[in-house]
Amino acid sequence: MAAGRLIITVFAPVLALLLVQTSGHTQTNTPPEDTGIRMGRFVISPNVSVRERFDDNIYLTDDAPTSDVITEIAPRLRLQSEWRYLKLYMGAGAELGFYADSDDDNYQDADVRSGVTVDIGPNTVLDGTFEWHRAHDARGGNDVPTGATKPVVFNDVRASLNAQHITQYLHYQTELALRRLDFDDATDQNGNRIANDDRNRVETRETIRVLMPLDLGREAYGEFNLNQRQYDRTPDDEGRVRDSAGFQMLAGLRFDLTNLITADVAAGWMTQSYADPAFGNIADYTLRADVNWAVTRLTGIGVNAARQVRETTLPGASGILAFDFGASVSHELRRFLSITADAHYTDEAFRQTTRHDRTTGVGLGMTYQLNRFTRFDAGIAHDMRNSTSSGHDYRRFQTQFSLKLEM
Numbered sequence: 001m002a003a004g005r006l007i008i009t010v011f012a013p014v015l016a017l018l019l020v021q022t023s024g025h026t027q028t029n030t031p032p033e034d035t036g037i038r039m040g041r042f043v044i045s046p047n048v049s050v051r052e053r054f055d056d057n058i059y060l061t062d063d064a065p066t067s068d069v070i071t072e073i074a075p076r077l078r079l080q081s082e083w084r085y086l087k088l089y090m091g092a093g094a095e096l097g098f099y100a101d102s103d104d105d106n107y108q109d110a111d112v113r114s115g116v117t118v119d120i121g122p123n124t125v126l127d128g129t130f131e132w133h134r135a136h137d138a139r140g141g142n143d144v145p146t147g148a149t150k151p152v153v154f155n156d157v158r159a160s161l162n163a164q165h166i167t168q169y170l171h172y173q174t175e176l177a178l179r180r181l182d183f184d185d186a187t188d189q190n191g192n193r194i195a196n197d198d199r200n201r202v203e204t205r206e207t208i209r210v211l212m213p214l215d216l217g218r219e220a221y222g223e224f225n226l227n228q229r230q231y232d233r234t235p236d237d238e239g240r241v242r243d244s245a246g247f248q249m250l251a252g253l254r255f256d257l258t259n260l261i262t263a264d265v266a267a268g269w270m271t272q273s274y275a276d277p278a279f280g281n282i283a284d285y286t287l288r289a290d291v292n293w294a295v296t297r298l299t300g301i302g303v304n305a306a307r308q309v310r311e312t313t314l315p316g317a318s319g320i321l322a323f324d325f326g327a328s329v330s331h332e333l334r335r336f337l338s339i340t341a342d343a344h345y346t347d348e349a350f351r352q353t354t355r356h357d358r359t360t361g362v363g364l365g366m367t368y369q370l371n372r373f374t375r376f377d378a379g380i381a382h383d384m385r386n387s388t389s390s391g392h393d394y395r396r397f398q399t400q401f402s403l404k405l406e407m
Helices: 002-022
Strands: 036-038 042-055 070-082 086-099 107-121 124-137 152-166 171-183 199-213 219-230 244-257 259-276 279-292 300-309 321-332 337-350 356-371 374-387 392-406
Touching: 219 259, 244 279, 259 300
Parallel strands: none
Antiparallel strands: 036 042, 042 070, 042 392, 070 086, 086 107, 107 124, 124 152, 152 171, 171 199, 199 219, 219 244, 244 259, 259 279, 279 300, 300 321, 321 337, 337 356, 356 374, 374 392
């Protein structure tokens, strides 16, 4: 009954607005006007979103779940240049979360982004990006210390340098990416300090990709990725050395069939070798897929999948061998109204332990574009996790309603 009332509360304002608005609209495929404030060769795009979200299991617990209503406010500003050979963008934003009952879980996230793209010739492009994020790990996550009284705040700094060069027969792409993660310490229920130094690390990735055009709209490629993951503390509090290095080799195909089906699919082999002999190595197949199908002018289907090795500091585990799969269907009922249904599945094997998690989820969303400055979103979602580790199962139901204003 409570869930039913929440659904009505979330959707009733939108449905009432639709009944008023749709009576005076006819369906059209006219695209919306461009937004943004023009200042010479720059476009400034400010926006702000306000979202009300109900979560019936904020700590992802198996027994006696805690529910709450969270108000999220997200202002954002973006500056984009319009020069022909030099493109520059800068952006900044924040997300402020306020819990109705659990004030200790309030958070203040922020980020700054910038990037530049330079055409240095008819066939060569260079671009670089920089991002800084102040984010949080909510209580209930796998790597948040047991008994923490608040979410764990961390800094996430990312930088990348990319180059692309096109010849008559081959296209070359390369990327060097750097990521720095720095986690704040936490406090337990007794006021004692919980050190998170074990999670601080630097990750680097080097990518080389060679593409061969086959015919119009299709190209095959080979890709090689090399990664290094270096932790600040060696060994950590468990006496483990978590430093590792690994690689991926992929063969793939990209194609675009008259703008109806676009896809990027690849498969290959990956390994991750750990400095600590107790962890051993991870070696297995890898895959990546991103497919979008425009079934009609109004209906689209998207499918994505990936298999990779993720980091964890769970005691005894070297890493997570993860498979992610997602699918979505969207339909445009009117030019200003669309609905989306989606589903996802994640399989996580914590290597060197017996823990194996399987998480599934489904969702239904609706977007209503009142005008080119105002958008309403509403949705419901349910997800659940089945784990071989006792106490890590959960079920969660969420509803949300948001308003976005942009120029």
